[in-house]
Structures are given as C-alpha cells and as structure tokens.
Amino acid sequence: MTRQIFLDTETTGLSPESGDRIIEIGCVEMVNRRLTGRHLHFYINPERPNHEDAVRIHGLTDEFLADKPVFATLVDEIMAYCAGAEIVIHNAAFDLGFLNAELKRLGRGLFTDHVSGVIDTLVMAREMFPGKSNSLDSLCKRLEVDNSHRTLHGALMDAELLAEVYINMTRGQDALLMDADSEGDSQGQGGSQFTAIDYSQFQLPVVEPTAEEQEAFQKALQDLDKAAGGKSLWTSLETVL
Structure with missing residues (x-):
C-alpha cells in the first residue's frame, strides 16, 4: 500500500x-x-x-x-x-x-x-x-x-x-491496465493483478473476401507494382511461398 x-x-x-x-x-x-x-x-x-x-x-x-x-x-x-x-x-x-x-x-x-x-x-x-x-x-x-x-x-x-x-x-x-479495486498483490506489495486468459477457448470467425473485393485488391497491388517500377517485393514472396 x-x-x-x-x-x-x-x-x-x-x-x-x-x-x-x-x-x-x-x-x-x-x-x-x-x-x-x-x-x-x-x-x-x-x-x-x-x-x-x-x-x-x-x-x-x-x-x-x-x-x-x-x-x-x-x-x-x-x-x-x-x-x-x-x-x-x-x-x-x-x-x-x-x-x-x-x-x-x-x-x-x-x-x-x-x-x-x-x-x-x-x-x-x-x-x-x-x-x-x-x-x-x-x-x-x-x-x-x-x-x-x-x-x-x-x-x-x-x-x-x-x-x-x-x-x-x-x-x-503507472501501467495502463490496472485492477482498480486491488489493494496490492498477494505479497502485500502495491501493483496490478492480471488474470491469464486461455484464448484457445474462443472460435474466431474467418470472413472470406467476395470476388469483387479480391479483384479490387489485385488491381490495387498491380497499381502499386507499376508505381514501383515493377520492383515490388510481394510478387517475389508469392513465388517463394
């Protein structure tokens, strides 16, 4: 305290x-x-x-x-x-x-x-x-x-x-995340207490892009590649992957 x-x-x-x-x-x-x-x-x-x-x-x-x-x-x-x-x-x-x-x-x-x-x-x-x-x-x-x-x-x-x-x-x-009601930790020293969260219990939804969104995305990449003089890195990375 x-x-x-x-x-x-x-x-x-x-x-x-x-x-x-x-x-x-x-x-x-x-x-x-x-x-x-x-x-x-x-x-x-x-x-x-x-x-x-x-x-x-x-x-x-x-x-x-x-x-x-x-x-x-x-x-x-x-x-x-x-x-x-x-x-x-x-x-x-x-x-x-x-x-x-x-x-x-x-x-x-x-x-x-x-x-x-x-x-x-x-x-x-x-x-x-x-x-x-x-x-x-x-x-x-x-x-x-x-x-x-x-x-x-x-x-x-x-x-x-x-x-x-x-x-x-x-x-x-002070830390941004604080237990506002805590009077100290279990050793009697001041500070915040945190509870570990098991994120495996959550099922996150996966939202697939529509055909129109995929097309717009590819066009945006092509425009960026053109502006970079054909030296964009993502095309070579896609080849490696």
Missing part, C-alpha cells in the same frame, strides 16, 4: 529563522493513487502578528486567528496523521523549514524523522518543464486542473490542487 499525504502551509511571513510561524496547515490523503477523502485541516494561532504582505496573500488576519488553537496543542494529531506516509509538497524546502522550526520548539526532532520521505513537486516540474513558470497556478493551467476558485492562497485548497497536479504529472508512470 502506498500512502501519500499532500501538504501545504500558510505562514505569518517568509522566515522561520526570524520567528515567523505556521497559521494554517492542510493535508490531503491518497492511498494507491486514490484520494480517500480523509483530510486534515487546522487554522493555528501563531502567537505573533502577521506580516501585512502575508495577509494579502492568504487573507488570514490576526483577529481571525486569535481564538484558534496553538501548534503545541495540535502537534500530536498532525504528526500521527503524517506518520509513515510519503509527503508531497510544492516547494518543500519552504514548508519543511517552518514545520521543523515548530517541532524544534517542542523538542520533537525533524519532520522527516516521522515520515517515509518527501517529494518536492517543484523539483519535478522544473525537470519536466525546464525554463517555464512552475508555480502551482502555472501547473494547474498547463495540466488542465481547474483552479478558478483559487482567489487567495489556502492550505487545504492548495493541497487538493496539488494532488490533482501530481496525478497528472505522474500519469504515465
């Missing part, structure tokens, strides 16, 4: 080293490339003011966040939700910097200590579309993911969009 969590955060500013904090976290769960509907979403009191520029991006004011829980009261639920999963983030360095800073305040180690790995879709996009804009909005447009409802940045909304973008970016990596 492959469990992936698409994660996004909104923050009071750009620098966790300068004391900026997480104010929103949104997570979307996918198991075996299927969205489960089991999301995680919190608004968080950052215990410090927002930067004005940040508010213009996410719209989350200090007044709105004042009565929200602080990160310390949510950390257990957040980490339990993410535990052991592969985390997918767009521009992972930014979000990981803030998550690590929050965990460090609580003596909880690094975020990557608790998960199986991290995929950065920004890195993926730069490899797939070099020299182009690879923001989430640009990828939505390029990969035909509807983001018309995204007027402000929001962690849960952006995580949902990222999941769709990721599916479209990685669509060619």
Whole structure:
C-alpha cells in the first residue's frame, strides 16, 4: 500500500529563522493513487502578528486567528496523521523549514524523522518543464486542473490542487491496465493483478473476401507494382511461398 499525504502551509511571513510561524496547515490523503477523502485541516494561532504582505496573500488576519488553537496543542494529531506516509509538497524546502522550526520548539526532532520521505513537486516540474513558470497556478493551467476558485492562497485548497497536479504529472508512470479495486498483490506489495486468459477457448470467425473485393485488391497491388517500377517485393514472396 502506498500512502501519500499532500501538504501545504500558510505562514505569518517568509522566515522561520526570524520567528515567523505556521497559521494554517492542510493535508490531503491518497492511498494507491486514490484520494480517500480523509483530510486534515487546522487554522493555528501563531502567537505573533502577521506580516501585512502575508495577509494579502492568504487573507488570514490576526483577529481571525486569535481564538484558534496553538501548534503545541495540535502537534500530536498532525504528526500521527503524517506518520509513515510519503509527503508531497510544492516547494518543500519552504514548508519543511517552518514545520521543523515548530517541532524544534517542542523538542520533537525533524519532520522527516516521522515520515517515509518527501517529494518536492517543484523539483519535478522544473525537470519536466525546464525554463517555464512552475508555480502551482502555472501547473494547474498547463495540466488542465481547474483552479478558478483559487482567489487567495489556502492550505487545504492548495493541497487538493496539488494532488490533482501530481496525478497528472505522474500519469504515465503507472501501467495502463490496472485492477482498480486491488489493494496490492498477494505479497502485500502495491501493483496490478492480471488474470491469464486461455484464448484457445474462443472460435474466431474467418470472413472470406467476395470476388469483387479480391479483384479490387489485385488491381490495387498491380497499381502499386507499376508505381514501383515493377520492383515490388510481394510478387517475389508469392513465388517463394
């Protein structure tokens, strides 16, 4: 079973080293490339003011966040939700910097200590579309993911969009024939299951051409032979056969 969590955060500013904090976290769960509907979403009191520029991006004011829980009261639920999963983030360095800073305040180690790995879709996009804009909005447009409802940045909304973008970016990596209901193979590993088919049980009809069809076919071959200057191969092959 492959469990992936698409994660996004909104923050009071750009620098966790300068004391900026997480104010929103949104997570979307996918198991075996299927969205489960089991999301995680919190608004968080950052215990410090927002930067004005940040508010213009996410719209989350200090007044709105004042009565929200602080990160310390949510950390257990957040980490339990993410535990052991592969985390997918767009521009992972930014979000990981803030998550690590929050965990460090609580003596909880690094975020990557608790998960199986991290995929950065920004890195993926730069490899797939070099020299182009690879923001989430640009990828939505390029990969035909509807983001018309995204007027402000929001962690849960952006995580949902990222999941769709990721599916479209990685669509060619899976086999075309898949058992959609399979949760994995008999060894407990993810993958497709196939059933061998004995084609000897089928009797295929043989449709003979009519006289008119045979005549038209021979004429077409003669025309091709004439166009090739009498050097067509099928006449010599017919002689050998």
